[in-house]
Amino acid sequence: xxxxxxxxxxxxxxxxxxxxxxxxxxxxxxxxxxxxxxxxxxxxxxxxxxxxxxxxxxxxxxxxxxxxxxxxxxxxxxxxxxxxxxxxxxxxxxxxxxxxxxxxxxxxxxxxxxxxxxxxxxxxxxxxxxxxxxxxxxxxxxxxxxxxxxxxxxxxxxxxxxxxxxxxxxxxxxxxxxxxxxxxxxxxxxxxxxxxxxxxxxxxxxxxxxxxxxxxxxxxxxxxxxxxxxxxx
Numbered sequence: 001x002x003x004x005x006x007x008x009x010x011x012x013x014x015x016x017x018x019x020x021x022x023x024x025x026x027x028x029x030x031x032x033x034x035x036x037x038x039x040x041x042x043x044x045x046x047x048x049x050x051x052x053x054x055x056x057x058x059x060x061x062x063x064x065x066x067x068x069x070x071x072x073x074x075x076x077x078x079x080x081x082x083x084x085x086x087x088x089x090x091x092x093x094x095x096x097x098x099x100x101x102x103x104x105x106x107x108x109x110x111x112x113x114x115x116x117x118x119x120x121x122x123x124x125x126x127x128x129x130x131x132x133x134x135x136x137x138x139x140x141x142x143x144x145x146x147x148x149x150x151x152x153x154x155x156x157x158x159x160x161x162x163x164x165x166x167x168x169x170x171x172x173x174x175x176x177x178x179x180x181x182x183x184x185x186x187x188x189x190x191x192x193x194x195x196x197x198x199x200x201x202x203x204x205x206x207x208x209x210x211x212x213x214x215x216x217x218x219x220x221x222x223x224x225x226x227x228x229x230x231x232x233x
Contacts, residue, residue, distance in 0.1 A: 001037060002030065002036040003134060004037070004038050005038075005040075005130060005138070012061070014048070014060045015059050016058040016059075016060065018056045022055055024036070024050070024058050025054070025058060030053060032051065032052070034049060037134075038062075040136070041130070041136070042137065043068045043136050044066070044067060044136060045065070046063075046065050048062050068136075072229075072232070073178075074182065075181040076100070076101050076184075077102060077105070077154075077156060078104055078224060079104075080185070081186065081189075081217060082106045082114045082117055082144070083113075088217075088218045092218035092222055093125050094125055095129075095225075096139070096221065096225045097133065097135065098129050098133040099222075100225070102139055102140065103139060103141075104142065105144075106145070107145065107187075108144050109188050109193070110192075110195070110196060111190035111191065111193060112188045113188060117144055122141055126138065126141060147196055148199060151185075152203070156181050157180050158176070158177060158182050159184075159205045160182070160185070160207075161205040162207075162208050162209070162224060163191055164209075164214065165197055169208055171209065175206055175208065176228065176231055184208075184221075184224045184228075186217060186224065188217060210223050
């Protein structure tokens with residue numbers, strides 16, 4: 001199955017970009033009449049065929065469309081501090097997309113070691129994972145926000161903060177309400193500061209732990225992603 005990401009599709013025909021056309025014709029060697037599939041990132045999944053196999057502007061004919069393809073019964077937003085090693089953060093984005101996530105916000109915290117991101121590159125990582133895992137929904141990647149600003153503005157039905165500070169914490173599986181909207185915040189390598197934890201809990205975030213092991217930032221975020229999807233399965 002050959003999948004192409006086509007967010008601007010709006011008719012029964014579509015022309016691939018020069019980059020995608022080259023991949024379609026030169027790499028995959030598709031010819032006129034060959035089948036392929038498209039996803040628009042908004043839940044649309046399309047059956048299509050190559051109409052004109054031009055290496056710079058391949059034209060496609062849409063045969064059928066399926067709405068809300070693979071739609072899940074919940075919405076997951078993870079706000080996580082980017083790791084110092086950007087490859088670890090990219091790994092999280094890739095795997096979370098494959099498992100199932102709707103929105104990601106990079107957090108700039110007191111102890112953050114990385115405060116700059118190239119979101120264009122990160123979105124390419126997400127798009128590649130969307131195509132690889134046959135997802136019709138493209139996760140939304142927000143621009144980085146400072147922790148205080150995010151906590152003050154973010155809205156969700158159920159809000160959690162995962163941390164390692166020695167204080168009362170709950171298990172996510174015991175507090176999650178199925179088929180709902182969730183927002184989980186994950187701190188940097190040095191964890192949240194006590195002040196940040198106070199700010200979040202005062203704003204209604206429920207403190208949670210992720211087991212007895214000390215997890216890396218990207219592992220903790222992926223654990224949350226897996227657990228939420230597993231519980232709602």
